[in-house]
Amino acid sequence: MFDISTLSTFVVVVMGLFLIPGPAVFLTITRTAQGGQKAGIMAGAGIATGDFIHTVCAAVGLSAILMTSALAFNIVKLAGAAYLLYMGIKAILEKSADAAAPAATPVSTLSVYSQAIVAEVLNPKTALFFLAFLPQFVHPEQGTPIIQFLVLGLIFVLMSITYTTLIAVGIRPLGKLIKRISWIGRWSGKIVGTIYIALGLKVAFQSR
Structure with missing residues (x-):
């Protein structure tokens, strides 16, 4: 379904995005x-x-768009690439600021789980990210698109939960490490921006 190049690129890009502290981490x-x-x-x-x-x-x-028109899907894909380019340029140009952890009150673990779901589902930036990000790795000629989307999503989710679990388990040593490498906070926007721009340019180059 996926060639090694596509899958490895997806995994590497996701790992790169995870390594930069964001709302999920905080x-x-x-x-x-x-x-x-x-x-x-x-x-x-x-x-x-x-x-x-x-x-x-x-x-x-x-997938519904693709079933209707391959051209429409390509337009959506290019629009997603343009959005990634925009996010990349915006992230690079924005001044870095110290990220603050979101405010929260102590609640039960079940409430923590449900509140995190709601917060993530209702985040429009997350919806736009997935609409722009996933199509860049879907190739209809390599199999059923909806299956490709779901596989990529499962990989993303498994990597995400592994990453956040490692953070929760190793938060003390991680805190000491982050203090030692404070440059991450200053350069995080530029690093993420570069990743987004690279993805956008990759699609633009392939479309020629």
């Missing part, structure tokens, strides 16, 4: 600090569940 850290490792793990699981819901929605919608 929510996991906050919940871990408030309720312990279990709460942090549940927050990560909730975020991953929300991401998979976005994946399913994107898979159904974009």
Whole structure:
């Protein structure tokens, strides 16, 4: 279904995005600090569940577009590439600021899980990200598009929950490490922006 090049590129890009602290990381850290490792793990699981819901929605919608018109799908794909370029340029130009963990009150682990799902599902930026990101790795000639979307989404979710679990379990040594490499905060926007731009240019180049 996927060639090794496409799948490896997807995994590497996702790993690159995960390595830069974002809202998911800070929510996991906050919940871990408030309720312990279990709460942090549940927050990560909730975020991953929300991401998979976005994946399913994107898979159904974009597959329906592809069934209607391959041209329309390519237009959506190019629009997604343009959006990634825009996000990349915006991230690079924005001044870096110290990221603050989102405010939250102590709650049960089940509530932590459900609240993380709701927060992720209702985040329009996340929906746009999946609509723009996933199509760049889907090739209709290599198999059923909706299956490709779902497989990519599952890989993303499994990597996400593994990453946030590792953060929840190793938050103390990670905190010391982050303090030692404070340049991450200053350069995180530029690193993420470069990843987005590289993805957008990759699609633009392939479309020629």
